[in-house]
Amino acid sequence: MAQEHITEEDVLELLKKSKKPLHFEQIVKELELDKEGKKKLKKVLKTLKRSNKLTVERGRYKLAEEEIVVGTVIPYPAGFGFLQIGEGKKDIYIPPFEMVKVFGGDVVKARVVEFKGKKEVRILQVIKRGKREIICKIVKGKTCYAIPLYDNPHQKIQLSQESCKDLKKDTVVVVGIKEYPRAKAPARGYIKEVIGHPKERVLTIELLIRKYDLPLSYPEEVIKEAQKFRLHIKKELKNRKDLRDQICFTIDPERARDFDDAVAIQMTPEGHYRLWVHIADVSYFVKEGSHIDEEAFKRGFTFYLPDRALHMLPEKLSSDLCSLKPNEDRLTFTCEMVFDQKGNLLNYDIYESVIRSKARLTYDEALRLIVGDPALEEKYPHLVEPLRLMENLYRILSKKRWEKGSIDFDLPESEVIVDEFGQPVAVVPYERHIAHRIIEHFMISANETVAMHLEHLGYPCLYRVHEKPDPEKVENLIEILAGLGYKVKRVSLEPKFFQKIIEDFEGRPEENLVRFLTLRSMKRAYYSPHNVGHFGLASEHYAHFTSPIRRYTDIIVHRILKKAIKGEDVPYEQMVSYLEMAGQYLSERERLADNVEREAIELLKARLMKGHIGEAFAGIITGVVPFGFFVEIQDYLVEGLVSINTLVDDQYIYDEPAHRLVGVRTGKVFRLGDVVKVKVVGVDEERGRIELELVKEEG
Known part of the structure; x- marks a missing residue:
């Protein structure tokens, strides 16, 4: 066969007929090619490989197997995108010339091809458009x-x-x-x-709400349903424990508008701690199948934004009937626990109750009463002893959890203060102190007790689970820590391993960075009826019970608890099937709430930093990538990028294993954890991105 007669179709037809892959000489023989034909064949084979119509394995050619996938388009600002094809499967690159056909959120059918050694897709059909x-x-x-x-x-x-x-x-x-x-x-x-x-006008938060299609109002039938709710205390006292005389109180942030947990404590004659955790009985009002229930499930969570809160429940419930206001009778669900001096849970009881909170304290007021503040002590004389008992119990519980390996990431948090027009005016650190920790530990105890109680009774439960980390991510963490000069022995992946890493960096400049990197190596907690424990808390049983005003998951747990208290039969398999569906959906809504809240803060911080263009700040390198490194400005806890293009004193190369940039001539190094001085040179408000440049050191 002469050179000019060889076509791609000839080769493809031959490989199609062949029952096995063929090497080059076999193809030459089958097609009866001369010297010129062999030259042409090489070009044809090269073209077929480039167009992904055939593959080569051990020198033998065979027809490429066509891989068809269906997925959701995720766009990136630079013009390319990724096709998200399902949980546990790697996203596939979409090149710019394919992205011009679609918008983000479109569901498409696509062919997977290989280009320059990497997989990418060619869109065959748009199955469903993501947005109108x-x-x-x-x-x-x-x-x-x-x-x-x-x-x-x-x-x-x-x-x-x-x-x-x-x-x-x-x-x-x-x-x-x-x-x-x-x-x-x-x-x-x-x-x-x-x-x-x-x-x-400031559009930042409004645009974010629209971007994620968050609800700003309630359907009319939900409002009407909420307006009909009334408290029937006398009627409820027949079936509930009356604890209205008890000295219980709430401890919340200063700007909190709803209070769904109250606490009380006393010493028993045996010297044990009796702790009451009272939680608003939201499920008393929000009945399964009601309009308000359907809307609450749809929302899943309250979304907390710097200038507003988008509540899961209407204000009549969230800020009034379900809120444990001081000196008002409220319906609650109580978890009563008795701990010994070593923090062991000796016994417990869970029941419906009626309480009357004696005070609404802020975290700072609680701290001042614990350490001693004469003016506050005069105002709240009946709360001083309970608060100091609570501090003692907290320290006991904290020590016990630490011994089990519970990991306290305690990352620094900041709060963006906005004015009446939504304009950010300041970023202030959100300080967590002993009063926060008291409430956190008491809520953890109640959540553990409830989960254990339902499991022991044989009832299904919507657990809050946290799986062991992925070994590959842990190896990556160990590599990064080695770059910081910290040698880690590879041990079994138990909570204490991570606890020790955090402890060893306490007080060092890289402490917060290491806490963040360690947290990033973990899997994300989620909701499931299948209990695999909570790795981060080193807990065998854990559920969310303590925040039903702002989390629908807690309402679900309350409903199951009520059935357990009354001894009602539950269709186990049917309930587990519902909890699987609810757990998956509510885990997704929680991720959305977290992302929206984080993005809102980043966008407002960027807007605030626009007023600081040209100013210099101290920062710490929090990430190194081939195109530069990220620096967190310590004054505002805001992150910006120093582009590699601005490092003009040398040519820098990316040393990926060591997570650093290294100067070719000078040997200068920029690595994770380094403290640097940077100047704000640009701000992209729309995407919350901040451009930084290094400030040259004098002398």
Whole structure:
């Protein structure tokens, strides 16, 4: 066969007929090629390999097996994206020329190909569009178009000139999609709503709420249902324990608007600690299948943002009937526990109750009463002894948990203060002290006791579970710590291993960084009816019981507890099936709530830092990547990027195993944990990104 007669189809047809892979000489023989034909064959095989139509294994050629996947498009600002194809499976790269066909959230069918040794996809079909409307900013020129703020910001959505004529450049709008993008044609849309111009008012939180489609109001039937609720204390006292004379009280943040837990304590004649944890009985009002129940499940959690809270429950419940206000009778669920002087749980009881809180303390007030504040002691003389007993019990419980290996990450937190217009005016550290820890440990005890109680009775439970870390992530952590000069012996993955790492860095400049890196090596806790324990707390049984005003998971646990108290039969398999569904959905909602709250803070911090462009700050390197390194500015707990392009004194290369950048000529090193001085040079408010440059050292 002559050179000019060999085609890709000839080779593909031959490999299709062959029952086994063929090496080069076998293909030459089968096609009866001459010298010129062999040269042509090499080019044809190279083309077929490049187009992913065949593969080579041990020098033998065979037809490529076509891999078809279905997944959700996740866009990135640079123009590329990833196809998310399911839990436990690695996302697949989507190149820019494929991304022009889709928006973020679209569900697509795609073919997996290999290009330059890496997998990527070719989109075959859009199965379901993720969005019908998108938040955009207006761009004006010869034509008017909108650019998405969050999804595929490299794309343009064409608009009519008429719709844009009264709008300024960069005005933020909601665009409805009339035609979705294609390979050679951009999307077409219309302006559905004008939100505003960022220079005229602060849009940060409002846009974030719209970005994640968070609910700002309740359906009318939910409001009507909530307005009908009444407290029937006399009627309920027939079936509940009356604890209204008990000295119990709440301890919460200063700006808290709802109070779902109260505590009380006393010493027994035997010298043991009797602790009461009272939790608002939300399930008394929120009945299964009601409108308010359906809305609460849909929301899943209260979303706490710097300028507002998007509550899971209507205000009539969250701030009134379910809130344990001082000097008002409230329906509660009580976990009463007796601990000995070593922190062992001797016995417990769980029951429905009625309480009357004697005071509403802030964390700082509780601390001042513990350490001694004459003015407060005069105001709350009846709370001094209980609080000091609580401190004693906390120290006992804390020591016992530490001995078991419970890990206290205690990462620094900050709070963004905003004015009445939503403008960030300050970032203040959120200090956690002994009063916070008292409540945390008491709530953990109640949660453990409830989970243990249900398991021992044979009832299903929606556990809060935390699995052991992935060994690969732990190895990566050990490598990073080695780069910080810390040698770690590879031991079994038990909580005490991680506890010791954190303890060894206490008081060192890298302490907070190591806490963060250690936390990052962990798996995320989630909700499940299958109890695998809680690794981080070193706890065998754990559930969420103590925050039913802001977490739907706790309402579920309350309902199961009530059935257990009454001895009601539960269809076990049916209940477990429901808990699996609820656990998966509510774990996803929790991740969303965490992400939204974190993003809100980052965006507002970026806006605040815009007023500090040109100023220098001390910081610590928290991440090293091929294109630079991230620095956390210590004054504001805000992170920014020092681009490698700004390091002009040398050519720097990325040493991945050691997580550092190294200068080729000077040998200068930038590594995790290094303290540096940086200057703010730019801020991208829309994405909450801060550009930094190193400040040159004088002399």
